[in-house]
Amino acid sequence: MLDRARELDAADPLSGYRDRFDLPDGVIYLDGNSLGALPRATSARMQQVIREEWGEGLIRSWNDADWISAARRVGGKIAPLIGAGPREVVACDSTSVNLFKLIAAALDMRSGRKVILSEPGNFPTDLYMIAGLERQGLAERRLAERDKLIGALDDDVALLLLTQVHYKSGAMHDMAGLTSAAHGAGALVLWDLSHSGGAMPVDLNACHADFAVGCGYKYLNGGPGAPAYAFVAERHHAALHQPLTGWFGHAAPFEFSDDYAPAPGIDRLQCGTSPILGLAALEVGVELIAEIGVDRLFGKSRALSEFFLECLVEQDLKLELVSPQDSAERGSQLSFRHPEAYAICQALIARGVIGDFRDPDILRLGFAPAYLRFEDMAEAARHLAEVLRTGEWERPEFRERAAVT
Template identity: 65%
Template sequence: MRKEAARLDASDTLRECRALFEIADDVAYFDGNSLGALPKAAPARIAEVVQSEWGQRLISSWNDADGEGAGWIDLPQRIGAKIAPLIGARRGEVIVADSVSINLFKLISAALAMRPGRKVVLSEPGNFPTDLYMVEGLEMQDLAERCLAERADIEAALDDNVALLMLTHVHYKTGEMFDMARLTKAAHDAGALVLWDLSHSVGAVPVDLNAVGADFAVGCGYKYLNGGPGAPAFAFVAERHQQALKQPLSGWMGHARPFDFTDDYEPAPGIDRLLCGTPQILSMSALEVGVDLMAGIGVDALVAKSRALSEFTREAMAQVVPELECVSPADPETRGSQLSWRHADAYALCQALIARRIIGDFRAPDVLRMGFAPAYVRYVDCARLVTELRDILDSGEWRKVEYAQRGAVT
């Protein structure tokens, strides 16, 4: 297995990309689906923003990049335009702002307003918690009704009470991927709108929002886009909906003319109305580095390697560690860039692997999850994961008391 891994790494067209990230050679990093690795170019860019743009140019950095300014005010639109091709959107349909949770709240509320007489937001049990919590917040205001249906029953649940179908494209725990085209069409046939959470999709799996006729989407900046911890999120609104969109967080940056400082709110044209407060310049600047890097590699190459890495690992795990139950789909075209296995002591196993500098993560109650960020994960990392996990199980090392002690973040 190790020889085959070395052979595959030698022929990997993306093998030079790992050098673009700050990852020690002895680290096998399988947690890029939770926090992407640091691009080597990011510290210098942040230093430039802090020392030159903020430190020297001061407030002039908000204005146009021509001349003495740095164009800070245009960062949300500029980065959004760079993300757009990664998700099958057009320029002017994606903007970077706030967090996934806040963008969900904006778009769920906007979708409900666009479907008067309907209040139901349909999703699935086990969706990522923040997606469901945002609906609950609107439910407490009597603006929404939450309805959860198992995956096999979603289409049957699309009745004339449903205003919005809200789903995460790639399930955060199992990696199972929805058929976006089929479900978007089913929702539209029922008169509902669709909101896709792309947090575990963008930069790792094929996404073509306009091809499937998607209405809305949100996504995360700090996973496969490598924007850094707490990086800003992005939001997509199909151009056909932008004029009618009424988002509830009518902050001053979403105003048509924010520096007129008028008392009454007038929404900005197009996607800009999704803005709320002042853009987070330091974190957006870091995110732009990550987005540029991933866009430069290209979606097709990333997807091809992602699937090859995960298949290599899935097959090896099935042979070498058969006692762990794989809960991810066997078909790489129906799962995201991750694999998950169930074990009663998954947390302890994860900690034992981390102690050996093989970094994955745990998802309650019993899932060991490994993400395959194709820009920097190697085949030799995958082979090492399998052999080291076999040794940890055989030796009983995972039973050490310290591996059962959980931190605040798991």
């Protein structure tokens, strides 16, 4: 398969983009869905921000280097990747904090309704962010399995909160259909794009989505703990009240008045001072993904994952696939169930094949298409087959759990 992989790489129009990333030697990185790789341009840009903008420019850079617009500018560059208008997205805070703002905003817009509907097994922070509002007496969490979500929509539901591509299985929701069903029941919809934004075409406005959030450090390659982003459809801007009413979301922050007045438009989603270093790194990652284009990226990620499955067949490996078989119905990942998934993942990492484990029994392999080669697929499949055939995962060092799994 290695020969065929090399032919596919030679014919791949995106193959040149691998060199735009700084990847370590001897590593096949199948975890870009957890932390994206380092764009080559990031390091120099960060030196410029640190030495010139901060060191030389000091406080003047809020104007001279336009730090003051950074949240809006980076949001505006993310917008076309997710089918949003340029003034509908802002880059700020963490995904979790942005979830809170928008869950609370939905409760404010649908007064009388308290239920936030989601699915069990959604990414934990999406579910957890409801807990604080529940304790405040403002929200009530309702979970329904994915095939029962539409049936669980009633006139108590203020918000349907779902992750478009499931972090564990990679299964993709029908964004247009579920949004329409929720609207039919009078509810709003908040889409978490953490596992889809930057990896595949997302069309929030074509689906009439109300709200969305997403992660800056996965497919957008913004660096560890990068700022996240938030989307609010323009039709909701004027009526939107989110509770994190900080000075960067104020209509006139430098008037220093005692009373809060929300900024017009998407800026009212901002809260504290923009994290300039984090936004600068994120901007580099976003620009690179925008240059490649999400349509081409998704095309390649489908081809990569299909080829990987062929390689497993070639290796005569039978693993339980928990991701959808059809590559059009899943994100840029393949997840397999195995009772020893943790130890297998560690044995692969020791061989330089970095995937990840998700409790309790999932081996998750992400295929970030911007920097992976078909050759990586063939090699990863060979390593996986060898780990399983030799039983090297049984070594005690591979079974000991680290702090972060």
